[in-house]
Amino acid sequence: MEIEAKAAKGSGGVLKRIAGPVVTAVNIDAHMYDVVKVGHEELMGEVIKIQGNETIIQVYEDTSGIRPGEPVINTGLSLAVELGPGLLTSIYDGIQRPLSVLVSKMGDFIQRGVSAPGLDHQKKWEFKALVREGDTVLPGSIIGEVQETNIVHRILVPPNVAGGKVKSIRSGSFTIEEVICTLDSGTGLTMMQKWPVRVPRPVTEKMNPTIPLITGQRILDGLFPIAKGGTAAIPGPFGSGKTVTQQQLAKWSDAEIVVYIGCGERGNEMTEVLTEFPELEDPKTGKPLMERTVLIANTSNMPVAAREASVYTGITIAEYFRDMGYDVSLMADSTSRWAEAMREISSRLEEMPGEEGYPAYLAARLSEFYERAGRVKTLSGRDGSVSVIGAVSPPGGDFSEPVTQNTLRIVKVFWALDAKLSQRRHFPAINWLNSYSLYLDTLHDWYDKEVSPEWNVLRAWAMEVLQKEAELQEIVQLVGSDALPEAEQVTIEVARMIREIFLQQNAYDPVDTFCDMSKQYDMMKTIRSFADHAYAAQVAGVTPQQIIGIQSKNDLPQIKFIKDYRPELERIKNAMDSEFTRLRSSV
Amino acid sequence: MKEYRTISKIAGPLVFVEKTEPVGYGELVNLALFDGSIKRGQVLDTSDQLVVVQVFETTAGIGKDTGVRFLGETIKMPVGREMLGRILSGGGKPIDGGPEIVPEKRLDITGAAINPYARASPEEFIQTGISTIDGTNTLVRGQKLPIFSGAGLPHNNIALQIARQAKALGSKEEFAVVFAAMGITKEEANHFMQDFERTGALERAVVFLNLADDPAVERIITPRLALTTAEYLAFDLGMHVLVILTDMTNYCEALRQIGAAREEVPGRRGYPGYMYTDLASIYERAGIIKGKKGSITQFPILTMPGDDITHPIPDLTGYITEGQIVVSRDLHRKGIYPPVNVLPSLSRLMNLGIGKEHTREDHKKVSDQLYAAYAEGNDLRGLVAIVGKDALSERDRMFLEFADLFENRFVRQGYNEDRTIFGTLDLGWDLLSALPVEQLVRIDRDLINKYHPKFRQQDAKAQG
């Protein structure tokens, strides 16, 4: 009681209880999600519960040594990110503190009590005005641009600022704090805006996703595509390939901007991205991949409350680039760690636990997050999209747990990783029988037009063969493969080719790591043509052993590793033709 | 410093103290017993009404008459170069009869997180001399690679063999071993100590011993003391430090015990919901820092309860570490040492540490091919059990035989057998040459032409 009495006399709030990342303060007049400064060191925190005169705060930094009685200041602001030139190539922690700045301020280890703005406020950028005095601008309108990296950073009227007539605007070299444009209402605009992370940025309308996000990964583009503006989940046990898949998408997907969130995962993985990306080139533009990338790294040993915030920080940055009219893809690795952060905070609040201790609002939070994906008409009338791909790490690899189940209810694409495949080093270890994409229908036309009218047929055929193989394998397990009818022995061989040639893809091979649609099409067509030959030959009396023994097909996997594969593919096809001709004539 | 005698409740390792001056979260606590002995603890929850203290030893003897002092700082570890060669208790006190350690520094044992931006990518190959590690689950400096084992399996010998043989190719830098035992038996501890003494490794080691009969709660701080020491040796003194933590299963049990005493809502199988975060605060203390000479490589050992890899302890560990070496009871029963089952084993940093610049250009593809062939052969064993060998195709029979060959020649090796990486890779090729060349679909033609024994011999003949 002593503390409350003391607090009542003073003006500010006072800490009453500290138990790990959750602290209780009294006497601060706060609203939900206000940012507060905790203790003498002014650690950053956020209000997550209000109960009478008590305010419960989650603290984004370590609270060791903090005592009851220390002051708490309410900033009255919500947790917001700084948006403007300087985002690209940055690496942030969960609350948008640039990790590079933190190294220079406090060394190699993350200490607490250091704040650092998300953007460099001193750096000058070359701003080019795109509207003139007298023009009318609206919330979300583009008023100018900055060549940030190889990416043009469009400068927007913040969505929460009323528009009006441009009174003055100037091109030139400015910091993000300087006013570059004034409206006749008197509002001054800078190149930076702030946006509260927990609030989705507005759009004019959501549109149907009809264009695939091409990833260069055969099993994804070929069998289970995600649309630009779509949502996908990659659940899988540890070591099955979630991170590698996410990184492959961050590297090779044909998004214009990539936001990569390392949420409660390993430090070394972020380092890997940091060292690798600057050296990799975007296959489309030839520019370093890092130039289109924003990284958020709140690793497993960094404070859990900041981990909880990291996905919001990431999606807000993604929406901001979408609002410029870009296709953005966002990877969150892993959403399970985010959910666990929620669970940890919730249990410290002594809330009624739901399934497996997760808070009852788990499902709501997950769907709010994935709802922020989409292909949209932006406020300025452009097309933009945010695709969201979330990794899920189910305990024991058991997909029936709450995070996986609640995610599957929302997302449209399911890439099910399978330990049985990864243990065999079948990569990507995506199980082709359990996975699905609900975008196949909406993307049908695109594949028709952009790849080949044959593509959708080939895809359906490949899936059918794989299905059939699964059924046949059950029989083989009982009686051995020799007991199968001959045509089915051929099916088994064709399925093996689809798996080993088309589906398996080595992320670490310099050529195979990315496979464009035309190569995917060529590969699948070749397997199909082998299959057609094989069934015909079998009917004509060639034995399955002879078909399996066809030599030229053994060269087929090699084309994965060849950049200009076409001549070799032609050679193999011709060799295959003549081998079949020879076999049939010898019957 | 004020002494309180206001203990209101004692539950398991927790002591509840009423009405104190403001006490800091995480602060170190001394509890003075009636017999003059002092126990240590740490503040878990603090408010103006009540302070909850977790005691690191047994609470036997603590009562309402116990005097409680809050020391005003979080737990610190005195560290210094002199620690090399010393044996300390699980709480960090010398137990080898030697003098007190004169500290060069006192460091917070929680350890701050390494800023990911300050990390350097681990990529230096470490040769352990064990084929199943070097060849197919390569270890690199700065990696955290646990051994998943089971009760009664020879994981300690594997750890010792690694500690003895591990070296970076062509490097003569200073190294050290930090060994932390948590709840292992006296006999197991002796096994380690004798090996360290026999090989002279003790001089370069710091040993922390919390044995089976030592207080369980102390296990919560033992790995943190060990890692704080390791960080000092690595990042202040520039040494390459190998940290062995055994047995993490006992650590997790202690964690569960404290959770239960606090009446927390338990997570899976009764372990606390924050166990992932807690374990990460240990395992993530491995790595390399840009611009610093030393490194920390971690080898945590854990025994999987019921040999179940989905049990929360191995499961959460696997989600944090950079792979795992899985020790198999089946292989052990077949009399194979080291009984490493490569199929569920993995080294995620392998790709960074192998290839032309680090080991040999064919390393990755040979390893992939060995895996694929062994996995296929191993699957067929199940089939043979049902349909018999005769029902297998010619191709299948070859893979089946390959699996036996692989276990008997590649996996099996001596406790003192230190194979070079080139020896391991050549052995891999020898085994693969038992399969028809066209079955080696994971390897490019160029490499086959260069390294496959069949073509190597032809080369030799052509030249000769």
Ligand SMILES: Nc1ncnc2c1ncn2[C@@H]1O[C@H](COP(=O)(O)OP(=O)(O)OP(=O)(O)O)[C@@H](O)[C@H]1O
């Ligand atoms: N497409 C791929 N090509 C080659 N190797 C792969 C591929 N995908 C995964 N791997 C292998 O599998 C290992 C584990 O993959 P990854 O780290 O992505 O697993 P994860 O599912 O993210 O595990 P965790 O949940 O523990 O983070 C990689 O280190 C790599 O060796």
Ligand SMILES: [Mg+2]
């Ligand atoms: Mg991962």
